[in-house]
Amino acid sequence: MTNMTVTLSATLATNEDIERRRRAGARVLHLAFGEAGLPVHPALRDRLVAASGNNGYGPVAGASGLRDAAAGYWTRRGLPTDPDQVVSGPGSKSLLYGLLLALGGDVVLTVPSWVSYAAQAALVGSRPILVPPPVGEGGAPDPDRLVSAVLHARAQGRTVRSVVVTLPDNPTGRLATPGTIARLADVARELDLVIISDEIYRDLLHDPAPPYTSPAELAPERTVITTGLSKSLALGGWRIGVARLPDGAHDLRARLLAVASEIWSAPAAPVQEAATYAFTDPPELVERIERSRRLHGAVARAAHAAFTEIGASVPAPQGGFYLYPDLSHLRLGGSAEITRVLLDDHGIGVLPGHAFGDDPSAARVRVAVSLLYGETAEERQAALDSDDPLHLPWISAGLDHLSMGLKELSLVRRDASRERRQALMPTVCHG
Incomplete structure (x- = not known):
């Protein structure tokens, strides 16, 4: 038998943590839970x-x-x-x-x-x-x-x-x-x-x-x-x-x-x-899945663009509603550290790569975009029905939150690097 301790699923535990923060009034972009985020077909x-x-x-x-x-x-x-x-x-x-x-x-x-x-x-x-x-x-x-x-x-x-x-x-x-x-x-x-x-x-x-x-x-x-x-x-x-x-x-x-x-x-x-x-x-469900597929792809590609804009290494998504960006270039720690910084300092909830068996020292995270589609059944249905879901106000706001948070994260890294360089500069004596 293995000695591994089994704990509450990382996805479920993080989902509960983010919901607690939201109920307490925190603004958190929920990108941690792999739920399809769409209404039930009638x-x-x-x-x-x-x-x-x-x-x-x-x-x-x-x-x-x-x-x-x-x-x-x-x-x-x-x-x-x-x-x-x-x-x-x-x-x-x-x-x-x-x-x-x-x-x-x-x-x-x-x-x-x-x-x-x-x-x-x-x-x-x-x-x-x-x-x-x-x-x-x-x-x-x-x-x-x-x-x-x-x-x-x-x-x-x-x-x-x-x-x-x-x-x-x-x-x-x-x-x-x-x-x-x-x-x-x-x-x-x-x-x-x-x-x-x-x-x-x-x-x-x-x-x-x-x-x-x-x-x-x-x-x-x-x-x-x-x-x-x-x-x-x-x-x-x-x-x-x-x-x-x-x-x-x-x-x-x-x-x-x-x-x-x-x-x-x-x-x-x-x-x-x-x-x-x-x-x-049946035809109506085939159409629903087709619309879902298009929506997932459009929003995943937009999130992919936000990560690549700050220099992250992230494979282009091909299916489902997931991304797996690598933020190691920011040198802000491993997957646990980058996940904590994203959540605590920028209100972006993701899952750390080590939860998926990855190297904890690598700053890779799992991003799920499917809860960006709306807070209500009406908003989620509108996202499904739209030919241009990225311009719906609530999806656009979520993507803007992601983009702004990632840019702020990148600036933190840049400022920290500048401070380190200045600290290492030799002191010039004038005499």
């Missing part, structure tokens, strides 16, 4: 209400209608799926935890990666093996470095059984290239690893033109996909997710269902009814 709300009388437990794997709909969802995306391959749960987060329990052994994670992967690994007694992505990418470990890390771990007697990828990625907002995924599929076969592909942001690629490659296309016999509706349709509070298991993975399915039966019994029945409708890709 068609989904209507279906949830209509199903509210359904209060039975239902099958552990999920209602047959939901599994049929999820199978269709993946089939339309080029992955023919039988409903028996589908297991649903109260959010993809629960399914990921169940999978780690069912698979056992140690797991390879990309560094940086979503905060809950390593925490869940610790909860199941697994020691994560952290491997960075190829330069400029995110969400998938560098395949060649993965080979070295796994062989080294196994030489020490460790059992390594799985690798987790996120496509596109949280925290970097980047998408692993088809070449990286192809090489990863080959490596997973060579090392007999199960690939857990977290694809909850798949439908939120800012530009759908670049090729999207799921490991399940190239290594279908050893890839599990998880997804849900919390990001694409902003249903985080409804807690519903689905997993696509490899065809014929009867033992894994049985173990996952055994875990599910002891932890969550079955997903909430009314929510399953609404999710069944969502996974059929």
